[in-house]
Amino acid sequence: MPATEQMSNSDHEPAPLAHAFVTTQWTRVLEARGDSSDAKAALSDLCAAYYAPVFAFVRRNSPDENAARDLTQEFFARLLAARALKADPQRGRFRSYLLAAVKNFLADMRDHDHAAKRGGGTAPLPLDAGTDTSPGLEVADANASSPDREFDRKWALTVLGRALAALAAEHVDDGECKQFEALKPWLTGDNENLSQADAARELDCSETTVKVAIHRLRKRFRELVKTEIRQTMNDPTQVADELSCLMAALSGS
Secondary structure (H helix, E strand, O other), rough: OHHHHOHHHHHOOOOOOOOOOOOOOHHHHHHHHOOHHHHHHHHHHHHHHHOOOOOHHHHOOOHHHHHHHHHHHHHHHHHHHHOOOHHHOOOOOOOHHHHHHHHHHHHHHHHHHHHHHHOOOOOOOOOOOOOOOOOOOOOOOOOOOHHHHHHHHHHHHHHOOOHHHHHHHHHHOOOOOHHHHHHHHHHHHOOOOHHHHHHHHHHOOHHHHHHHHHHHHHHHHHHHHHHHHHHOOOOHHHHHHHHHHHHHHHOOO
């Protein structure tokens, strides 16, 4: 993805963090083990933000889109209703936790579905075996790489999208919406048919000014991407590694 090409290896190092590091959403969840209202609110916010990767994973395991949406909704409902959070704080990545949780959920759905077909139980969702045109739920091997890659790709796109939205909001607050909209293509990779000279004419400034503004925009965008990643991690020193993983997911490597 062109927007990620601006993140060179030198950009993978997170900025030095103050000792009074502000507790992130995921650390709030882990520290309270999901028992407090604060932790539950933080988990709810994270789940809402990262719905798309989970749906993408479920969809790759189910040929029916409506069934996939129902399963995704059921997964989050169960996750948010759980009294205790089963997570390893040493691993510390919400991405890893959520992927493992949805794999376990789909395995449980498969087991319940099979039990219901044998007459030994009732499936909690309508997971009919299907017809010739609607084959029903097909849960892939949990170790299969394709759904995992799709999960990570959607996760990376969500991180970038949330960082871009935050950047846009900053420009609204600063009264610089016009400049942001004019220069945003250099972040999203939609500038193939644009030139900095075109942007300069639109903004009534010099090309040098545009070049500097794009550089600053990209720098701030990278900072916001790292900030978003920190919200999903327990250990801020691993931000660089997580960023590398997500960039690899986008590049398909």
